[in-house]
Amino acid sequence: MKWLWNQIKKEEWSPYAAGILLGVTGVLAVFLSNKLLGASGAFENLAGMIGKGLHIAAFDNTYFNYVMPPGITWGVVLLVGVFFGGMIAAFTSRTWKLRLNSDEQWKRVFGKKIWVRWVLAFLGAIVLEYGAGIAGGCTSGLAISGGMLLAPAAFLFIAAMFASGIATALIVYRRRY
Amino acid sequence: MANYVVALFLGVSFGFSLNKAGLTKYNKIVNVFRLSDLAVLKFMMTALVVAMIGLYGLRGLGLITFPAVPATYIVGNVIGGLIFGIGMALTGY
Numbered sequence: 001m002k003w004l005w006n007q008i009k010k011e012e013w014s015p016y017a018a019g020i021l022l023g024v025t026g027v028l029a030v031f032l033s034n035k036l037l038g039a040s041g042a043f044e045n046l047a048g049m050i051g052k053g054l055h056i057a058a059f060d061n062t063y064f065n066y067v068m069p070p071g072i073t074w075g076v077v078l079l080v081g082v083f084f085g086g087m088i089a090a091f092t093s094r095t096w097k098l099r100l101n102s103d104e105q106w107k108r109v110f111g112k113k114i115w116v117r118w119v120l121a122f123l124g125a126i127v128l129e130y131g132a133g134i135a136g137g138c139t140s141g142l143a144i145s146g147g148m149l150l151a152p153a154a155f156l157f158i159a160a161m162f163a164s165g166i167a168t169a170l171i172v173y174r175r176r177y
Numbered sequence: 178m179a180n181y182v183v184a185l186f187l188g189v190s191f192g193f194s195l196n197k198a199g200l201t202k203y204n205k206i207v208n209v210f211r212l213s214d215l216a217v218l219k220f221m222m223t224a225l226v227v228a229m230i231g232l233y234g235l236r237g238l239g240l241i242t243f244p245a246v247p248a249t250y251i252v253g254n255v256i257g258g259l260i261f262g263i264g265m266a267l268t269g270y
Contacts, residue, residue, distance in 0.1 A: 015216040015219035021193070023225070026232075032187075103202065128270065135260075148224075157257065160255045165210040166212070
């Protein structure tokens with residue numbers, strides 16, 4: 001018991017150990033709810049709710065009516081859980097703290113200005129979510145959840161994601177790559 | 178309702194594993210694209226292998242049926258993935 005608690009308190013686990021936990025979680029999702037873990041879809045459900053709530057005409061399309069219907073779906077509740085799960089993990093390792101930008105590596109590359117981080121995070125997240133919308137999922141919903149069912153889409157997505165991710169990192173980091 | 182409680186608990190477990198693997202940090206995500214820290218890949222692939230064994234094993238025993246498998250439409254998956262990678266490398270999410 002003491003050993004287990006010491007492991008839980010550790011700030012950073014081996015990625016293999018954390019991966020096993022996620023793998024088991026993915027199996028349980030299918031076993032208990034017959035659902036796949038995912039994150040990006042929940043944002044679309046919520047965005048659809050806001051758009052439809054405000055009666056914006058652009059939201060009255062096939063995508064928001066049938067492909068990603070708005071509402072508090074299973075995925076939205078999952079996402080709320082992810083938020084608290086991350087928080088609990090940070091509490092157990094005593095690293096929980098409100099930060100505006102604390103990443104040293106970011107500061108070395110983009111400078112110390114906090115607003116640059118926030119603006120790039122906002123714009124980058126739009127790009128990211130848009131890509132996920134086209135591909136049919138994100139790292140969790142398509143790459144991991146699709147991959148564990150051996151969906152070809154997942155492996156195409158992983159390959160494409162790494163290709164453009166590496167290219168982007170090369171441009172951002174240039175000589176420091 | 179019970180389904181939502183399950184979703185909440187699974188979400189907590191999901192978020193917990195992400196945080197403990199360090200994937201909530203900018204440098205972890207971006208360094209996998211610089212090939213200097215492969216934690217993201219190790220984490221993803223371990224999860225994949227564990228879940229594959231679990232899911233196919235349970236299906237073989239007749240205990241579960243698979244939910245709808247994510248659709249494969251080659252051009253969309255690849256273009257979406259290319260756009261996604263740009264966002265991921267810029268933000269570190």
